[in-house]
Amino acid sequence: MSDSNALPPWEDLIAGKGCPFCPPRPDDNEFWLKVASLSAATLYIDRNQAYRGYCLLVFDKRHVTGLEQLDEDEHRALTTDLRRAALAISKAVSPDMMNYASLGNVIPHLHFHLIPRYENDPRWGGPIWTTKLEDMQCVTPEESDLRALAQEIAGNLQE
Ligand SMILES: [Zn+2]
Structure with missing residues (x-):
C-alpha cells in the first residue's frame, strides 16, 4: 500500500473516522469493482482473482465493526444479502466450496x-x-474479463 493509501490510526478506524469502508465508497478503485447494491450491503468483485469469483460484501447502513452491533432487522437483511450474493457467485463460477x-x-x-x-x-x-x-x-485478470464476470454475477442476482 502506498503512502497516499495509508490508513488512519487503529483508534480512529475502529471509531469510523477516516474509515475507507464507510459510505459513500467508490464504485471502482484499485481494489474492487461494484457488482450491485443489495438491501443492507454492497457487493464488489475483488480485483485480485486468485480465487475466481472472489467478492466482498460491505455493510452500508453505518459504521459497525461486527455482527454484534447490528439490530435484528439489519442482521436479517445482511444475512439475506450474503446468501443472495453467494448464490449468484456460485452460479457464475461453480466453485467446489464457498468460504465466508x-x-x-x-x-x-x-x-x-x-x-x-x-x-x-x-x-x-x-x-x-x-x-x-x-x-x-495475486492474479489480476484483464479488465474486460473482470467486468464480464461482475455483470454475470449481477445478472444472477436478479433471478
Ligand atoms: Zn466504516
Whole structure:
C-alpha cells in the first residue's frame, strides 16, 4: 500500500473516522469493482482473482465493526444479502466450496469476503490467508474479463 493509501490510526478506524469502508465508497478503485447494491450491503468483485469469483460484501447502513452491533432487522437483511450474493457467485463460477470470512483486522468495518474455493486452488484445505499479506497470491485478470464476470454475477442476482 502506498503512502497516499495509508490508513488512519487503529483508534480512529475502529471509531469510523477516516474509515475507507464507510459510505459513500467508490464504485471502482484499485481494489474492487461494484457488482450491485443489495438491501443492507454492497457487493464488489475483488480485483485480485486468485480465487475466481472472489467478492466482498460491505455493510452500508453505518459504521459497525461486527455482527454484534447490528439490530435484528439489519442482521436479517445482511444475512439475506450474503446468501443472495453467494448464490449468484456460485452460479457464475461453480466453485467446489464457498468460504465466508469476516475478519476486520485491517479495516474494522463489517464486511464479508466471499471466497469461491477450488480443489486445485493454491490454499485448498486451509484458509486463503498466509501469515504475511505480501505472500498472498495475486492474479489480476484483464479488465474486460473482470467486468464480464461482475455483470454475470449481477445478472444472477436478479433471478
Ligand atoms: Zn466504516
